[in-house]
Structure formats: structure tokens, C-alpha cells
Amino acid sequence: MNPLSVREYIGADRLEGPILIIEGAGDARYRELAEVIGPDGSIRLGQVLEVSRKRAVVQLFAESHGLNPPDLRIRFRGHPLLAPVGREMLGRTFDGMGRPMDDLPAPIPEDRVDVNGAALNPAARNYPRNHIETGISAIDGMNTLVRGQKLPIFSGNGLPHNDIAAQIARQARVGGEEDFAIIFAAMGVSHDTAEGFRRSLEESGAIHQAALFLNLADDPAVERIITPRAALSLAEFLAFQHEMHILVILTDMTNYGEALREISNRRGEVPTRKGFPGYLYSDLAQIYERCGRVQGCDGSITIMPILTMPNDDITHPIPDLTGYITEGQIVLSRDLNRKGIYPPINVLPSLSRLMKDGIGEGETRDDHQDLSNQLYAAYSEVQNAREMAQIIGEEDLPERDRHYLRFGEAFENRFLTQERSEAREMSETLDLGWKVLSLLPKKELTRVSEADIEAHYPEDREGTGE
């Protein structure tokens, strides 16, 4: 698009929520940036959703209350919405549209890029293969995070997902690399949540290597469509131009999805499950897929989206479609939280799809994969044993089930549980895994090899867990 081709129209014709219709604007371009100027000179941004010879349909990224269409001037900018990007943006706070909101002079951008990004060519990607040590056993041991992975936290209202994300952000940079940065994008979260995150970054000194994009609960919902995209545009630039390792935290994707639903409903589109538009999957993918590693470049983008599942329902379209796109998920459990376990990560439905290539000899330890499989298999037996204990009472439980009950307690209280400030080393996590496994008789351990049992199972303490 030619940047010189700015055109201006006086007066719009209809306004339906965030959708503005301008008759006669047949020279608008699909997805062109529109500046909508109020009688007071205030500027709202929007983009062209649809255009015919007769009219253009513009979606506003701002509240439209109190606007009167005939009073508006619409300026088409000749290019799509661009996000300024540059290294100077680190250490700064922006609003949901990417405008600085910390009263400092606007950072000088090194470039301006289409906020929507573009699909990465799979032939230009590098498959992610290096693990990130988060210091959290449930993640490192059983759902290992890999540099360049998109791994969401599926949570529920009132669960400590923010603490976990903050802990990962703090601890994952162990090693103090210069070229590590955190980009935090908030969509519709409370002031407290955003503030808590900022404080945590400040305390750990990471704030200078962080950029915050904040669309808070009382900010316009339509802006939320842009917030993650502005954040990821910066992430891409830093990772692929400056070869930095970027961790992007997106919270809360449920609010994002609901904003998308609202706009879709306004447009009268055919809804699918729970009123969400059919393109929710592709739309989310255009966000989540902006992550990974590319050939000929050392940088990486790791994305950790956080979403609260409405009614803790993992089949709700937002967690469901997210799970179909991301490379696994960390699922929090209300039951564990009730038991006072932190982090309350339910490992069974959790998964890291990239773990298999990021662990093992050379990366972590050669017994890692089997150990993790064994812990999974054993912990799933615990659920059976507990159900059984409910029916017939613990005393009458067969020997085998009693072993599993004991293992379950130890797994939750010793392996899962840790302090919010505790960063466990990988080897410590793995050793702890073997320790809790040793509460089970050797013959139960069919997922690990004889050799691993030989090497790691505390021989003299079979069945003790010591």
C-alpha cells in the first residue's frame, strides 16, 4: 500500500457498537488503518473489515459511546495498523494499543510492522530442542518447557496462575543472560493483577528487560484484539532481529476471546459453540503461532498464555481451541489448591508436547523421559486407589493400592509442593521423582528400564520413599 495515499471522508453513516459504516468510501482497502476523528479532535483507530464500491465497513478499536456518525471524519491511512518496535521499548509500559502510558517520551522505534504479522514458513523454522529450567518440579520434571514453545496455563478464577507465571518469569532467566526479555500483555485483567506482575518483575530486577502492554478490566474490550498482536510484534522483532530470547505472557486469553465474540455478534456472523465465531481457531492460531525459532538466528519466542476456564470447564471453546493449537498445557486444579498445595498443577491433563526433544542425555538426564512416564502412570493409579478407598475404606484396601495411596501423598506433598520463591534444580527434581517412586515396590515400575532402576532406585530403601 502506498503510504502517501491518505484519504479523508467527512461524516459516517452508521455506527453499530464498534462497527462503523461509511457510504461512498469505495476506495478503502481491505484491512487498511482508519483514523476516526471526533468533533473534539480525538482520534480513534480502526481497520477496514469489508469494502465494496459503495461503502466501507470499519471496525473501531475504541469505545464508540457518544459518537455521532455524521460528526466524524475518517482518514484512511493507506496501510494496515502498524506496531512500532525497537529495543528501547524494553523497560516501558504501554496501553493495550501499544501507546506509551508511563509519561516518558515515546521510544524511538527501529521499525514499524504490520501488527497482524505473517505466517512463518515451516521450512524456515528450527524445531525447538532446548529446555528451559523453570525451577518448578511439576513443570521441569513432567511437562518440561522448551525454548520457543507455546505452553498455556489453564486455570480457574481464584487459582494462583499469576503467581506461577511470575515465578516462571523470575526463575526461567537463571543464568542472567543479557539477551533475555519478558513481554507481558494483559487483556482485561484487574489493576491488582497487572500491578502484582510489575512488582514481581521489579523485585527480581527484570523490569528493565521487560515491556508491559496493559489493557485492563476497565479499558475498552475492543482494544484487546490488538494488545497481544502489538506485544508479539515487538517479540518477533527482538527475537528475530536482535536475536534475543523472549518470554511472552498473555493474560487472560478468555477475555480476549470474549471480546472477539462480542465483535462477531455485532456483525451478525453465524455463531458456533457458545456463540463464538467459526474463525476463533484461526484467530487464536495467528497469535499463538507467532512463536518458535527460525533458521539462521539465535533468538526465540516462548509464549505462555494464561486463561481462566469458565466454570473450570476444559471443553469450553477457548481452552479447547487453545489446546488444539498450543504445544501442550499446564492445568491447575481446584482440588489441589483446596488441599493447600502450591503450585496446584494437575499433571495428568497437563502436557508438554515439545518435552520429548528437549530432555534426555545432553539436555537434562537420560532417565528423564522414562521417569516422567512412570510418575504419570503411577499417579494415575493413585486416582484409582483413592476412589477404591472411598468405597471400601483404606484399611480393607489391597496392599498394592495402599502403596499407591502413600505414593500419591508423597507425590503431592513433596514432589509437587514447593515455595513460591523456591527454584529447584533439574537434578534435584529428578532425584525427588525417584525418591517418591521408591514408595512403590520395584515390580510396579514397568515404564522405567531395569538399568534405570539399578541406577536410581534407592535399593536398600524399597518401599520407604526415603
Place this chain on the structure above:
Amino acid sequence: MSDQIGTLDRVSEFIVRVHLEGPLTLSEEVGIGKDRLTAEVISLGKETATVQVYEDTTGLRPGDPVFGSGHPLSAVLGPGLLGNVFDGIQRPLDALKERAGRFIRRGVHVSPLNTRRRWEFEPQAEQGDSVSAGDLLGSVQETPLIQHRILVPPGLSGELAELAEEGAYTIEDRIAVIKDAQGKEHPVTMQQRWHIRRPRPILKRLSPGVPLITGQRVIDTFFPVAKGGAAAIPGGFGTGKTVIQHALAQWSDADIIIYIGCGERGNEMTEVLEEFPELNDPWSGHPLMERTLLIANTSDMPVSARESSIYTGVTMAEYYRDQGYDVALMADSTSRWAQALREISGRLGEMPVEEGYPAYLAARLSAFYERAGRIKTLGNREGSITLIGAVSPPGGDFSEPVTRHTQRFTRSWWALDRDLAHKRHFPAIDWISSYSLHIDPISEWWKSEVAEDWNDLRRQAMAVLHEESGLQQLVQLVGPDALSEDQQWTLAGARLLREGFLQQNALHPVDAYAVPEKQVKLLRCFVRIHRLGSDLLKEGISLDRIRNALDISGLIRLRNEISNGELEKLDQRADEAVRQLKDLQGKFESKEEGSEEAETKETSETEPSSSKKEGS
């Protein structure tokens, strides 16, 4: 041909309306705007046409020019397809990377096949022959593994007026001339275009009879798919659809593998691209990439090209089938394709019938799966296409439209179960609700090629598993102690089968792939042990003694410890276990008190009922 045939009237994401000023046909490939974005005519009126654009339409506006091409949206077929990865409209991603860098850019035109490369053509017909569609003209060695047969294209017959001599030719060079009955001469090159939405013609359909051997025990032994059959893998996220598809692409004994990443993750394509050149096909010893081609429309690429990627892939499959090859095509995931249909339909303002899907969803799915089959080609060769489609039901709900319709059109059903996946029982194929309708013809093959007792073994094993699932429900109610020893032994037998046979770690260096003999030997081992144990119980030997005589965890580990090359060890270990059990027989011991055998009728030896749908 690329004359301007009109201008844009209206742009709404990837659907545009064109004001016509020149001739256009339905399904014609058109170029939109100055950049000539690839697009296809999907409906045609007198003055306007509706067109689906396969690239990002950012920046288009009314008045932009539209160009015709004179041909329908087609795949370009010829040597050089294998080893490549294409996007949904057949742009080679490597060439795109060279031209446009890391990101997929719109309006970048690269030829689908390398037009400069010279192929050693070996003629295999004689000038003057009377030839018709499908007849062999010659061949080139496309990869060290695959000989690419150059055939008379569909629709052409006559006298072979000219045939190139042995030598190196590009795909654009003329290698033959065919003079038809009217005396008209038709030049033939090594490439051809084929409309992706039209199945290629065949002589006749044959009934499938030979299994596609996948090396995955639960599939080959319990729910096999025939070469030429269609299989579906429905499952929620994380249940193992992609791992199974990758395993099949790696291990199955097809000649050609076509893998379509349809609306899925970029990294999963990258993984194949990085690993397949390094891995060898177990059947030929050649690098896997020599028999593989990939189509990638990742979830962040334009959704309209997702719809076309399926057709592009299956057209290529037909092209190799026509050369007499067994082709296996994996589509991951067909649900994303169906959703693309839904999105297009929505943008066209069509009336949705169910969950937003258009009324023709079932018809499209059925037409796709119909392109599977074992056939006699026009040139009288035998070839097949096996279609294996992953299905991603929203919320894991199998009653949704795409899953339901897919079930109607496929004959092997590999239902993935979330609970199994959470327990890390992989492949998480639920043995109770999965089925194959190919058992009868396929069991003949196993009987003659591998083992006489194949079907007996699998039926007995399946009976134990079915019985276990009934008993599990009982245990949930009353606890394990209420079961008879015989029933408890069934649980033990089922555990052996589940953990020692059904489970198969796709990443395991030894067990990722099991040859048919290993499958049968393992199964026979477990079935024998289970049968013998039941006999011993009947003779009054206690369950505890039987259990103690067996190294259950050792038996479960057999699959990981004994490789395909040392199967005699498997027999030894099986014999050993059987001997240990038999040793119990002499040393009879008085029955333990509390045994309830007498009360519960033993069930494990009853004539096994086979799983509900098989064999019909």
C-alpha cells in the same frame, strides 16, 4: 493466458466479488490485483463472479484488476514432487523461503515443480505404438527409491507419433507426440495439470484385501486398515493423533507417503522436515524423504488454502496411484478442513444446518473418502490410496457433525481416549469403541503370510480385554476383593495385554515399530500365559502362586527389550514363563481358604465374542 477479465467489486476477507468484463468459467484459477493473488471462481453469474482468494487479501480494494487463466485450479504433476513441501496451493516452501524469507508473503509466484532440472528419461514404448490413457511412455528415477512412470495423460489416445530418445529432459520438454483418431497431434511433456476437485479416472475398483502394515500393534493386530481403505483418528487435543500420523508416515509399508498438515502447528511440519531426511524407511533402507511429500497449510496460513490443501494432496496421491503405487495419505486434521468449509460458507451467507456447518458437509467428506481405494488403473496396473484422517472434535465430543459424518465414510475407526492419554497409555486408541471393518479380507493375508492362529489370538485377547472392562465397573462398586480368583486373573491378563502389547511408545528406540512377527509372538505369549493360568486355577492352584511364579513386569518390558531382529528371544522368554507356570502343576497345594471359585462361574475360557463391528 492471463487476460484481465474484470475488476473487484467487493472485498470481504478472502471472499471477493468480481465485476466481469471478460469470459470466465466456474472453478477457473484467477489472479487478483496487481500481485495476482491465487484465487478460484466459486460461483458465477452473468455480470459478477464470487471468488475465493488463497492468499492474504490485505490491501485489496474495489477496482483492482482480476486476471483469468483459462484453466481450473489445478495441481501440477510430474517428477520432482517427492521430497518437497508445498503450501495449500502447491507453492514449494523451500523456494518461497529463498524468494521471500522467513515469512510467507503473498503474491510471490514460484513454479510448483523445478522447470530447469533435467531428468534422465528412459523411453519404454515404441514409436508407432497405438497408445491410450494410462499407458507407459517411459520413466525417470525421481528419487533413488521411486521410479516415476510417465504415462499417457487421461483423455488422450492414438498413435505414438514421436517418442523422445533416452536422455535428459526438463518437465517442459516435449517427450512424445500422440496423433489422435482425427489426425491431430498432441505434444506430451513430463508434467500435467489436473483439476484438484476432480478425481482422476480409473479402470475399475478392486476390493481391498491386503493390510497396510503400520508397525503399530494396536492398529495392525486389532483394528487394521487395508491398503485402499479409509481410517479415521478422532480425538481431543493431546490424545495422540499427530504422533500416530507421524508414526504411520514413518513406518507404514506404502510406496508413497503424502502428509497433509491441514490447519495444524508449524513446528509439526518442521519436525517432519528435519527428521525424515535423517530417518530410513524400514522396508527399503532409504531415507524416508525419498518416498514422502508434504503439504503444509499451518493454522496461521490463510484459511481458504486449508480447504484446497486436502484436494491438492489427494490429487497427487491419485497421480502416484495411477503409476501403480500404494499411496498412503495422512490428513491432520480433517476437522480444520471442515471448519474452513464452514468459514467459507459463512462468508458466502449460506444457510448453516448444524453448528454453523453447511448442508453439504457430509457430501464433501464422503467425496473425499471416496477417493481412497484399491483400483485397476487406466493402464491396467494395480494401485491404491489409503486415506487416514485425523478428526479434532470440539471439546472431545464425538457427537459433533464432522466426527459423526466421518464415521459413516471410513471403515477403520481409531477412537482416541482422553483418560488413556492422561495415564500416558499410548497409543491412546480405545480398544472398546474402536473397530475395523476390514478384518475378514485381512485375516487371510495374516494367515498365509504370518501366522495361522492370528485371528484366534486376537479374538481371545480382545475377549479378555472386554471382560476386564466389565469387571472394572464391578470393582468400582464393590472393590477388588469381591472378585473371584478367576476374575482377578482376567484382570491380570488384561494388564499384560494393555501394558505389554497395546501400549507402544512411539519414541522408543526398540519398540516404536513392531514387525508383524513380533506382534504375533508377543500376543501369543500373553494369550498362552493367560490360558494356562486359567487352567491352573481350575486345577486348584491358587492365584497367588500363579502370580508369584510369573515376572509380570518383566513380561511387560519384553516389547521394549526385544528388537525386531531377535525374535527367537521372545519365544524363549515366552517358553520360560510357560514352564514356570507348568512347574506349579506337579506341586499341588491345598486350596486356600476364602477362595470363591466355586461360586462364580469362570468366564475367561468362554468362546470369545469379537468386538462388535468387526468382520461384518
